[in-house]
Structures are given as C-alpha cells and as structure tokens.
Amino acid sequence: MAILQINNLHARIEEQNILKGVDLTVAAGEVHAIMGPNGSGKSTLASVLAGREEFEVTDGNVLYEGQDLLEMEPDERALEGVFLAFQYPVELPGVSMNNFLRQALNQQREYRGEEPLSAGAFLKRMKQCAAFVDLDPQLMSRAVNDGFSGGEKKRNEIFQLAMLEPRLAILDETDSGLDIDALRTVADGVNALRRNDRSFVVITHYQRLLDYIIPDAVHVMVDGRIVRSGGKELALDLEEKGYDWIREETVAV
Amino acid sequence: MSNSDKTTSLEASFVDAFEAYAGKPPPANAPMPVNGLAPLNAMQGFRRQAMERFRELGIPSRKNEAWKYTHIPEALARGFAVFTGGSIPDPGAAETAQCALAGLDAHIVVLVNGRFASEHSLIGNLPEGVAIGGLGTAASTHPDILRNHFGRYASWEEESFTALNTAFASDGLFVYVPKGKVIEKPIHVINLQKTNERLFLQPRHLLVFEGNTQAKIIDTSCALTGDATFTNAVTETFVGERAMVEMYLVQDPGNDHAVVSTTHVYQDAASTFTAATVTFTGAVVRNNLNVLPNAPHCETHLYGLFLPSGATQVDNRTLVDHAQPDCVSNELYKGVLNDRASGVFNGKVFVRQDAQRINAFQENKTIVLTNEATMNAKPELEIYADDVKCSHGATTGQLDPEALFYLRSRGMTKQQAQGMLLHAFAGDILNRISIEPLRRMLDERVTRLFGE
Numbered sequence: 001m002a003i004l005q006i007n008n009l010h011a012r013i014e015e016q017n018i019l020k021g022v023d024l025t026v027a028a029g030e031v032h033a034i035m036g037p038n039g040s041g042k043s044t045l046a047s048v049l050a051g052r053e054e055f056e057v058t059d060g061n062v063l064y065e066g067q068d069l070l071e072m073e074p075d076e077r078a079l080e081g082v083f084l085a086f087q088y089p090v091e092l093p094g095v096s097m098n099n100f101l102r103q104a105l106n107q108q109r110e111y112r113g114e115e116p117l118s119a120g121a122f123l124k125r126m127k128q129c130a131a132f133v134d135l136d137p138q139l140m141s142r143a144v145n146d147g148f149s150g151g152e153k154k155r156n157e158i159f160q161l162a163m164l165e166p167r168l169a170i171l172d173e174t175d176s177g178l179d180i181d182a183l184r185t186v187a188d189g190v191n192a193l194r195r196n197d198r199s200f201v202v203i204t205h206y207q208r209l210l211d212y213i214i215p216d217a218v219h220v221m222v223d224g225r226i227v228r229s230g231g232k233e234l235a236l237d238l239e240e241k242g243y244d245w246i247r248e249e250t251v252a253v
Numbered sequence: 254m255s256n257s258d259k260t261t262s263l264e265a266s267f268v269d270a271f272e273a274y275a276g277k278p279p280p281a282n283a284p285m286p287v288n289g290l291a292p293l294n295a296m297q298g299f300r301r302q303a304m305e306r307f308r309e310l311g312i313p314s315r316k317n318e319a320w321k322y323t324h325i326p327e328a329l330a331r332g333f334a335v336f337t338g339g340s341i342p343d344p345g346a347a348e349t350a351q352c353a354l355a356g357l358d359a360h361i362v363v364l365v366n367g368r369f370a371s372e373h374s375l376i377g378n379l380p381e382g383v384a385i386g387g388l389g390t391a392a393s394t395h396p397d398i399l400r401n402h403f404g405r406y407a408s409w410e411e412e413s414f415t416a417l418n419t420a421f422a423s424d425g426l427f428v429y430v431p432k433g434k435v436i437e438k439p440i441h442v443i444n445l446q447k448t449n450e451r452l453f454l455q456p457r458h459l460l461v462f463e464g465n466t467q468a469k470i471i472d473t474s475c476a477l478t479g480d481a482t483f484t485n486a487v488t489e490t491f492v493g494e495r496a497m498v499e500m501y502l503v504q505d506p507g508n509d510h511a512v513v514s515t516t517h518v519y520q521d522a523a524s525t526f527t528a529a530t531v532t533f534t535g536a537v538v539r540n541n542l543n544v545l546p547n548a549p550h551c552e553t554h555l556y557g558l559f560l561p562s563g564a565t566q567v568d569n570r571t572l573v574d575h576a577q578p579d580c581v582s583n584e585l586y587k588g589v590l591n592d593r594a595s596g597v598f599n600g601k602v603f604v605r606q607d608a609q610r611i612n613a614f615q616e617n618k619t620i621v622l623t624n625e626a627t628m629n630a631k632p633e634l635e636i637y638a639d640d641v642k643c644s645h646g647a648t649t650g651q652l653d654p655e656a657l658f659y660l661r662s663r664g665m666t667k668q669q670a671q672g673m674l675l676h677a678f679a680g681d682i683l684n685r686i687s688i689e690p691l692r693r694m695l696d697e698r699v700t701r702l703f704g705e
Contacts, residue, residue, distance in 0.1 A: 053654075075670075092677065093677065095677045099673075
C-alpha cells in the first residue's frame with residue numbers, strides 16, 4: 001500500500017488558486033523529490049499535507065496509509081507519523097529545546113500507548129540525534145531556534161525528524177540557505193534515516209541536494225500541477241536546461 | 254439614582270466610619286489612642302486633614318482620566334464595612350501554614366485583615382537593630398523612624414485612596430533595617446483575610462532601609478474568608494544610599510476581592526530598587542507604583558505580570574520620576590488576558606530638566622486571548638533634559654499562529670501549544686525573580702492556569 005496517495009488535489013489561499021490538480025503516489029521506503037520554479041505551489045503542497053489552516057482544499061483528496069489525511073488536525077497528523085521540516089523554522093523565545101522535545105516525544109509515545117521516556121533515556125537519545133546532524137549540544141539548553149543561525153535552524157529540523165521517527169517526512173526546501181558543508185551534513189542525516197518503512201517527500205528548488213539524497217523519483221511542478229515525473233536523471237536535465245524548458249514543453253502540449 | 258449621587262453616598266459612608274472611629278477631634282497636642290495601641294503621634298498628625306482631603310477628592314470615578322478603565326465605584330457599591338479593629342476571627346495555625354511558600358526559609362510576618370498578628374508570625378533571628386513587625390507597635394518602639402518617614406512619600410494631599418488610608422492608618426507591616434545591615438533571608442508578608450462580613454481593609458506599611466543595606470520582601474495574599482473584601486493598601490518605602498531592595502507582590506486573592514495597592518518608593522543615591530508585581534485574580538486590582546530616584550546613580554527595575562481571567566480588571570499604573578541625573582530605570586510589564594478580563598498599563602517616566610544622562614526604558618506586551626478581553630496601554634515619557642536615552646513601547650496582540658502551528662506539527666494539541674507559548678511569554682518575567690521557591694510557586698501557578 002502506498003504510504004501517501006494524492007488525488008487531483010486543488011487548494012487555494014484566500015481567492016488565489018494555487019494547487020490545480022496534484023496527483024502523487026509515494027510508496028513506503030521511497031524518496032520522492034518535488035522540484036519547480038518559485039510560485040509553482042511546492043511549499044503549498046507541503047503546507048496542505050501538514051495541515052496549515054490558511055489553505056482551503058477545494059477538490060481532491062489525500063490518503064495517508066489509507067486514511068483521509070485532510071480530515072485530521074495538524075497534531076493528529078504528527079501523531080500518526082507525518083513530519084514537516086519547515087522552510088522557515090519558527091523561533092520560540094522562552095520555550096526550551098529540552099522541554100519542547102520532551103513534550104513532543106512523550107505526546108507521540110503516549111499516543112502509541114508507550115510509557116514516557118525516562119529523563120536519562122531522553123537525554124541519551126537527544127545527544128545521539130544531535131550528533132547525527134552535527135548540532136551543537138549547547139543548543140539544547142537554549143530556546144527553540146531562538147538566535148540560531150540559518151544552518152542551525154535547518155539542522156534542528158532534521159534533528160527533530162531523527163527524534164520523532166516519522167513514517168512520512170516532508171522536507172520543505174531544507175537545502176535553501178545552507179552552505180555546501182551544512183548541506184552535506186543534512187543530506188547525510190537524511191540518508192541515515194532512510195528505512196523501508198519511512199518515506200520522504202523532498203521539496204527543493206535546486207538539484208544540488210539530490211546529488212546527496214538520491215531520490216527514487218523526481219517530479220516537476222509548474223503552476224500547481226505535476227507536469228513531469230521521472231527518475232533521478234530528470235533533476236540533472238532540469239539543472240542543465242532550466243525550468244523554462246519544461247514550461248515551454250507543457251505549453252506546447 | 255445618578256452616578257454622582259452614588260459616589261457621594263459612598264464617600265459619606267467613609268466619613269461616617271471615620272467619625273465613629275476617630276470620635277471628636279483631639280485637643281491640641283494630645284495624642285489620641287487608637288484601638289488600644291500606643292499613641293501614634295506621627296500618624297495622628299494628618300488624620301483629620303487626610304479625611305478632609307479625601308472628602309474633597311472623592312472616590313475616583315471613570316470621569317477621572319487616571320481611573321477611566323477601572324470601575325471603583327461599581328466595586329464599592331456592594332457595600333463594605335470599614336474595618337477599624339474589633340474582633341478578628343482567629344485564622345488558626347493550620348490555615349495560616351497553608352499560606353506559606355513551600356521550601357521558603359523566610360522571616361514570616363502575618364497580617365490578619367491588615368493587622369500584625371504576632372502569634373502567627375515567625376520572624377526568627379534578626380541582625381542587631383533590625384525590626385520586623387507591626388506598624389502600630391513601631392509607633393512606640395521606633396517613634397523617630399515614623400516621624401522621619403511616615404507620610405513623607407505617599408501623598409495624601411493628591412491621592413484620594415492614600416488620603417483615605419492615612420485617615421484610618423493604624424497598623425500594617427513595619428520593617429526597619431539600620432545602616433549597613435543585610436537581611437539574608439527574604440521577609441515574607443502573608444496578608445490573611447478572614448471575615449464573616451464584607452470588609453474594607455486598609456493596611457499601612459512602612460519599610461525603611463537605611464544606607465548600604467540589603468533586603469528582599471515577598472508580599473502575598475491569602476483569602477480564608479467566605480466574604481468579599483476591598484483592600485486599600487498603602488506602602489511607603491525608603492531605600493537609603495547604596496541599599497539594594499527587591500519587592501515582590503503576588504496578587505491572587507480570588508475574584509471576590511478588590512485591591513487598590515499604592516506604593517511609594519524613595520531612592521537615595523546609588524541605590525537599587527527592583528519590584529515585580531504578579532497578578533492572577535481579583536475583582537478589581539489597581540496598582541499604583543511610584544518611584545522617586547531622588548539622587549544620582551540610582552537603578553530602578555519594575556516588572557509586572559498580569560494574567561487575569563473571568564471579569565477581572567487589572568490596572569497597573571507606574572511612575573518613575575527622574576529628578577536627578579545619572580540614573581537607570583527599566584520597566585517591563587507583560588500580560589495575558591482571558592475571557593472578559595481587562596488590563597490597563599499606564600506607565601509614566603519623567604525626566605526633569607537637570608536630570609541628565611538618564612537611561613529609561615519601558616515596555617508593555619500583552620496577549621489578548623479572546624474577543625471580549627480588552628487592553629488599554631498608555632506608555633508615557635516626559636523628558637525635559639537633553640542628554641538622555643529613553644525608549645518606550647507597547648504591543649497588544651494574539652499568539653503567533655505560525656508558532657502555534659509549529660508546535661502542533663510536532664504533535665501538541667492546540668491547548669498544549671497555547672499553554673507552552675503563554676508559559677514562555679510569562680517566563681520572561683518569572684525568570685527575573687531571584688527567590689527560587691517563589692519563582693517555582695509562580696511557575697507552577699502559571700502552568701496550572703494555562704493548562705499545559
């Protein structure tokens with residue numbers, strides 16, 4: 001069974017239609033890349049999947065492990081194993097990383113009928129996961145993203161992914177604003193988290209990230225729809241020819 | 254009946270109570286004994302004049318700009334008997350003990366309905382010359398201190414509630430720390446309310462910290478009564494040269510209790526004064542906090558946190574009057590308003606003409622959780638000097654939806670996410686509280702309030 005199945009998804013914000021019929025199927029264990037020019041609807045797709053309320057779904061449906069994803073509250077989606085790595089992680093002054101993660105993790109454990117982690121086990125897990133994306137352990141005693149550098153914020157997202165162990169991870173332009181070393185660290189982290197029962201939807205503007213995270217499929221989104229799908233070599237074509245190439249072809253068809 | 258008629262009858266009830274309390278004016282130079290206490294020479298002086306002044310000033314109504322958002326006549330309309338002593342039901346040791354702060358090693362002063370209750374207080378050992386107890390007793394044990402400080406800082410000529418309090422003043426907290434002494438443990442004042450009828454209480458506090466002293470005061474309220482009270486408290490604080498004083502006021506009496514709390518602080522050279530006022534409940538809560546750094550190199554920190562719900566009104570009015578140069582003042586008030594609660598922040602900073610090189614900062618931030626809650630913020634700077642650094646600002650808004658979504662996307666319910674963000678918002682003030690058992694108690698109270 002597909003972990004994610006998006007059928008003819010239409011969504012708008014205020015009066016503006018952004019998604020105009022997205023179809024996408026992701027099987028368990030696969031990594032799918034979604035590429036596209038600015039304003040094509042990539043981030044809107046991520047937002048709708050994570051449950052951001054300002055978007056209104058006007059048509060179509062989304063099945064997550066066979067369940068109607070759009071019916072679920074954002075927190076239910078998270079508890080069911082959906083994770084969004086934010087394009088712009090939010091600063092939460094006064095909310096300590098430690099407290100935030102313990103609450104989030106124990107919330108998920110409780111949902112699965114598990115005991116909360118002991119303080120010791122939690123700390124151990126946190127250290128392991130931080131090392132995984134080379135995140136300074138000092139940041140754990142700070143407030144969430146507060147005063148973090150751009151790279152630290154992005155690594156913090158992948159760190160949380162490692163902590164929360166979702167079954168579907170959506171990475172919304174996690175590569176933007178990362179230098180090549182940070183990009184490699186983040187990609188290594190993601191690669192190490194790939195598993196048979198975990199799928200990734202990687203949204204990116206540039207092909208570079210896909211040199212490190214090798215996708216099973218690449219989709220190109222233009223004007224609210226997926227206009228072309230292919231293997232990893234499609235990303236290279238795009239890099240070489242640019243998005244105009246696809247746009248022209250689409251118009252021609 | 255029109256509003257003004259109502260107000261007049263309210264005032265008349267205080268005048269009647271005063272006449273019954275004070276009786277005929279004493280003959281010249283004859284001190285008048287009050288409530289069986291020793292003659293309070295220093296207090297007697299102003300008593301009748303203060304009452305006259307109260308009669309002129311009247312109970313402030315909403316027509317008065319300074320009281321526009323706080324409905325005092327409405328709160329008083331329920332009818333309260335002015336408490337002038339009489340029999341006080343004994344709160345009992347067990348009830349009193351539950352009002353103490355867990356884990357706090359302190360000099361505990363218990364006031365029952367504003368009267369010092371030595372049998373419930375646990376003052377313990379004090380450095381030589383230090384006095385902590387009731388103001389009524391201090392009138393005979395420390396007459397010089399009263400003569401020099403009582404009525405010097407709180408202006409009964411200008412403030413109606415201070416005039417009223419002064420007319421009836423007879424007891425409250427008295428702290429005297431002579432030159433050079435350090436009180437290492439905090440002084441914890443527990444204001445117990447215990448009554449079977451609606452009472453109007455008027456504690457009068459005098460705190461004198463001479464040069465080079467250090468002390469921390471916690472003032473909490475604890476309502477054991479089943480009936481409503483209206484408290485009109487006045488505190489005068491003298492902070493001597495190079496003294497360091499911290500005052501924490503925690504207001505959580507329950508929504509049946511109204512409070513007008515007026516504090517005047519006089520700061521001498523190079524002294525540091527820090528106040529934090531934390532308000533959870535109350536029918537109407539009005540705090541007047543006035544600080545006069547009247548010599549160079551003073552430092553003043555004023556913090557406030559107000560978290561009312563229901564129909565509670567919390568009105569914080571502060572004044573920092575920089576009359577002298579080279580001082581620093583820093584003010585931060587934060588609030589979260591739920592239900593139909595209303596908040597007021599009116600912060601005034603004066604920088605007088607010769608008060609050069611003043612750094613004065615003032616900020617008010619409020620989160621409004623419902624459409625029915627209202628906030629009125631009025632930060633004011635009046636600067637007459639030209640070499641100063643001053644800033645002020647006020648923001649009122651809702652929780653950041655993006656921050657809420659971020660937390661929810663990690664599995665937290667709307668309620669939990671909101672609680673976590675509000676707790677963090679309040680933490681900005683709580684984390685400035687230097688007494689750990691107090692900070693912990695407030696932190697737990699905030700956690701319960703926001704239901705994380």
